[in-house]
Amino acid sequence: MSNLENVQKDFLEILLAGDSKKAVTLAKEVLEGGTAPTEFFEKCISPSLEEIGKRFETLDIFLPEMVTAADVVQTVNDKVITPAVEASESEGITSAGKVLMATVQGDLHDIGKNMVVLMLKVNGFEVVDLGTNVSPSEIVERAESESVNIIGMSSLLTTCLPYMKDVFDYLDGKDTRNEYAVIMGGAATTPEFSEEMGANGYGHSAAEAVALCQKIMA
């Protein structure tokens, strides 16, 4: 087993323990030892997050551990990786893509959407999370201002589906539909509705949402 593989195992345990201090210390030590920041990200951070995502899928860990792990990684990125990348003037870590996520107007449910946000982040996506009860106009305006690749909408309630339709109508009205992939999920949505709307995909679970985004960005 290579040294980085051993480090990755330790890093995973640190993420699961939610210890930001230790994670930052470890990252600094590894980089000071000569490892490039992008290599540390690809060989330690990324596989650790992938493992955490898998464990959440099987519920070997729960949402709080995943939130904590994502927060620790954010801290490591902010304090170690990003500064190191900037200092070396090398190419940064490539994002898997930028996704806007929202629970649509009329709906206050957020846990499903939050799970997708987290799973996207641990899989290397940048996410703009607009929260709940988001109007179609705001979804479209923010997609534009944030230059996202994918718009993701969630709803638990059938009576909120018209607001999803509005997003497609607004994009068509602005003639910008082709600039974004649009995906949907949540208990109210169905593959049939997704097809009727001309969505780029429908996800039944957070894991499916990630797979869909990865396929879109490939």
Added chain:
Amino acid sequence: MGNINGMDYEVLLTALDRAENGPIVDEKVWDAEIIGKNFQETLKKYDIKLEKDDPYVTADDDLADRLWEAGMELAAKTGVYCIDTKRHMQWTRDELEGILAVMPDQVTVGEGDDTATIIHRRPEEDSHVVIYGGPFGIPITEELFIPFHEAYAREPLIEIFNMGTLLSTRGRMIRAGSPWESIAAWQEKELAFEILDRVGRPGMAMGCVEIATTEVGELAGTTYGGYRPTDCHKINFISEQKTAYHHLIEAAHYAHIDAFSESYFNPMYGGYVGGGAGVALACVSGSIVMRAAYQGTLNNIGPTHVHLSASTHPEVLRALQLGLQALSRNGNFLTSPFIRPTSGPGTKEIFYETGALAAAATVAGCSYIDAAQSARGTKTGHASPLEVLFVAKLTHALEGMSRVDAAPLVAWMVDRYKDSQVDPLLGKPFQELHDLETLDPKPEWQTLFDEVCQEVETEFGLKL
């Protein structure tokens, strides 16, 4: 104080004050720390554990009572979060105990000859469990709305009735928070009372307003000539322990019209409260603060698996029955489980799923049972009265049974559906399982029902 619903107006005003004036908290902090961390610390402090090899129906009174104590402490520590004001609503332990002390131990809903009396029960108590039955929010077309619901409402074992959700209103899409929600609410009310008249049960209490996504629907459906104060109006938390102006408006409305309400919430297994032990704790803590925030007449708990969206997952079931025991042993809550199976009608699995949770909840001391949101409520028309009938028969057969005796029955049923939950059997829609003229189950569907009843009778010596 409400004459019918017993709501204390000052308690309501206090709750509203706290939504306006409590400390400001970021929602992420609420989720991760006020809920997440506090739940884990409390579980540890009170040594609340639920292991995968524990029986599905536990019979540990000390555990149930420790869970209650843990829940009381946590309720005072956490409280409720108002997402509109971003404020933390808290009550002291003394305040919570005062609110709980005046809870009634029974209530009679409905009118005339069609009332139903729901009583507080303790675990293993040989007393009547009320069946609050229907297709709970399952989408259904306008064309099928009446026959679909008439098939349920005519069942005498269903004592309170809850309908599905209109898929459209007068041929138009229903849009939450818009005039169409108001139109749909009124249409639902009209159809509801037509259904009750058709089955000769005009006074039966109805769950309402089913189409209400926002307060628009609730207010529209319960104005003059609308649903009655003696119906079961709805009010809920968003997970975990969150409220919004929408719900607080409803609470105020129910106080003003002196209406019964069913308050409900769905802790998430795998979510911020953690695993089984966390869900059990959430059942208690959530019920206590929900009482403080809403003073709901009835208390429905529908914990759900974070990936499967079902309340019948074995770990969820185990957690819920423990939570119900803690509540029924220590407070006057009129509780029920919310039965949301992964399976749909037209399968045997739906009987095993709904039956397992009903059985566990009955011996745990629930007062009534909400059944059933078949196929997780996600498929249009995928529901049938037969799964509710099965729940009713099994529930009544188990009244007075001990938890130890019920455990093997529940385990037997769980074994027969648990492997199907990841890729659920969605079954068939109502119109393929029932004759639309007579509304009777078609022979194949009736046969499945009879077979499962026979299995249970033979295996466990029960009479369904």
